[in-house]
Amino acid sequence: MGGFLIRNTQYALPRTCCVLRAVCDMRVTIKLFARLREIAGAGRLERELVDGATVGELLAALCAEFPRLADVTARIITSVNQEFATPDRPLHDGDEVAIFPPVSGGTDADAFRVTFDPVTLDEVARAVVQPRTGAVATFVGVVRAVSGGKEVAYLEYEAYQKMAVAKMRQIADEARARWPDIVDMAIVQRIGHLEVGDVAVVIAVSSGHRDQGCFEACRYAIDRLKQIVPIWKKEVGPGGEEWVEGDYLPS
Numbered sequence: 001m002g003g004f005l006i007r008n009t010q011y012a013l014p015r016t017c018c019v020l021r022a023v024c025d026m027r028v029t030i031k032l033f034a035r036l037r038e039i040a041g042a043g044r045l046e047r048e049l050v051d052g053a054t055v056g057e058l059l060a061a062l063c064a065e066f067p068r069l070a071d072v073t074a075r076i077i078t079s080v081n082q083e084f085a086t087p088d089r090p091l092h093d094g095d096e097v098a099i100f101p102p103v104s105g106g107t108d109a110d111a112f113r114v115t116f117d118p119v120t121l122d123e124v125a126r127a128v129v130q131p132r133t134g135a136v137a138t139f140v141g142v143v144r145a146v147s148g149g150k151e152v153a154y155l156e157y158e159a160y161q162k163m164a165v166a167k168m169r170q171i172a173d174e175a176r177a178r179w180p181d182i183v184d185m186a187i188v189q190r191i192g193h194l195e196v197g198d199v200a201v202v203i204a205v206s207s208g209h210r211d212q213g214c215f216e217a218c219r220y221a222i223d224r225l226k227q228i229v230p231i232w233k234k235e236v237g238p239g240g241e242e243w244v245e246g247d248y249l250p251s
Contacts, residue, residue, distance in 0.1 A: 025051035026093035028058070033100040033160055034232040035243045036076070039068045049091060055080065056087030058097060075101055077249060079230075082163040084250045098160055102246040103230050111186035112168040114161045114231070119190045119199050128184035128206040137214040139222050141201040143194045147244075151237045157191040157200065160230035164189065167229045171221050175205070178220065179213025182206065187221060189231055200233075201225070 030045040037043045040062075049058065055078050063070040078085045079098045091097065111127045125136050143155050172185045183206040190200055203221045207214040225231075227248040234243050 025049070026053075026091065026095075028091055028093075028095045028097055030058075030062070031096065031098045031160065033098070033230065034158055034234070034245075036069065036072070036099055036101060039072075040066050053091050054087060055085050055089045055091065055097065058091065059087065059099070062099070072101070075245070075249070077102060077230075079160075079163060082160075082166050098163065098230070100160060100230055101232065101243070102248055103226065103228070103232060111184070111188075112165050112172070113187075114159045114164050114189050114191055116190070116192045119188050119202050121199070121202055121204075124186050124188050124202040125204045127186040128204045130183055130206065132208055133183050133206040134208045135210040135212070135214050136204055136206045137210075137218040138205075139201075139203040139218050140199055141222070143196050143198045143200055145196045147235055150235070150239055152196065152235050153237045154196065155194045155200070156234040156236065157189075157194060158232050158234075159189065159191045164229050164231055168225070170228070171224045174224065175213075175217040175220055179207075179217045181208065181212035182214055182217050183208065185217065185221065187225065189225075189229070191231065 027046060027048050030047060032040050032043055032045070047058070059073065059076065059078065063073060069076075077100055078087075080089055080091065080095050082096070082098075111124075121138060121140055125138055128136060143152070145152055168187045171187065175185060176182060186204045188202050190198070194200055201222070203218055203225070205214045205218040205221065226246055228250065232243060232245070234241055
């Protein structure tokens, strides 16, 4: 591993701790989501690293610690402090490293939020209505009973909430750059246990007139959400359960 050191601070023996403290220069927090959390058996880990360690070296050490992670490294996405990160990204003391699969597609009190509470179309649509609004386009995602030919009893949604909200805001910025006449945008995603028929996500976009980008921006927002917002769903049905992942891997 080229001198790279990592240790599980919870289980290390006292003497080992003393030795490692002499060479370890920083501590990072690691968050794992969806099936990666299940592989590691925990959603949060604390590790100490030598100075100059990179994201790639951290991943290699975690794969050695949790061999099943090595089977899915080609489809692992990493972020550092809520921004996507490449393997050569150097780490620093106090960094928060998130490791997650492609998204399937805390909590803010404004128009971009992730919530365990039920979401309604009316509340999200109202959030984008301003005095100059003349048109509102909406998208509502609902839990369906069949997916890929398999019966679905319910879904379990999970999110990296801080990064999810940041990426929702990024989507809004991208949409404004493409359609500068849109007035406002709101994206609300529900997580947790959702039954068939429950509303999972609502997106609303407003503009002065219907031909000023609200339809296009709304479609763009849901497509982009499925790419970059770290939200995952587990489908549970009579045939078992399965995490649903997308195909988009940020470069």
